[in-house]
Amino acid sequence: MTSLTNTNTNNSKPYRPNVGIMLINDKGEILIGERIDISGAWQMPQGGIEEGEDIVAAARRELAEETGIAPALTDFIKRTDDWLYYDYPDTVSEVHKKHRGQKQIWVLLRFKGEDKDIAADTAEPEFSAFKWAKPQEVIALITPFKRPIYEAAIKELLG
Numbered sequence: 001m002t003s004l005t006n007t008n009t010n011n012s013k014p015y016r017p018n019v020g021i022m023l024i025n026d027k028g029e030i031l032i033g034e035r036i037d038i039s040g041a042w043q044m045p046q047g048g049i050e051e052g053e054d055i056v057a058a059a060r061r062e063l064a065e066e067t068g069i070a071p072a073l074t075d076f077i078k079r080t081d082d083w084l085y086y087d088y089p090d091t092v093s094e095v096h097k098k099h100r101g102q103k104q105i106w107v108l109l110r111f112k113g114e115d116k117d118i119a120a121d122t123a124e125p126e127f128s129a130f131k132w133a134k135p136q137e138v139i140a141l142i143t144p145f146k147r148p149i150y151e152a153a154i155k156e157l158l159g
Helices: 055-067 135-141 144-158
Strands: 015-024 030-035 046-048 074-079 084-087 101-111 127-133
Touching: 015 055, 015 144, 030 055, 030 135, 046 055, 055 074, 055 101, 055 127, 074 144, 084 144, 101 144, 127 135, 135 144
Parallel strands: 015 101
Antiparallel strands: 015 030, 015 046, 030 127, 074 101, 084 101
């Protein structure tokens, strides 16, 4: 089940707190990466929030870890007002089995750098390639179980 709010209370597994990063350029395009482990699977950078970590700091840390983009090359614009939830499909990898899904706060950042500042060859690579895409193209490329979350985040942050 994919939901925008936490509506399923029957599952005892927790949701993993997570930050999603919507990085936009001056053309209003969004940065997406092709997952290194699943060819053809595109997504925006995202990652876990450490205990007590500020949401925007977590977004900038995850962005740097996954794309090599230094925090100084981004401006914070805004974030979603509340958590957005999704459940993992049954086919999710074993590493995620301790959680039922993710609860995400999305952060909108403006990119001030150049494309050469974006790198797939980070210390622990998650993406094999990056590209800039219009919001509707992003929605079309995202794996179906995440699509409602992406639609909600884009609507709230880019309106």
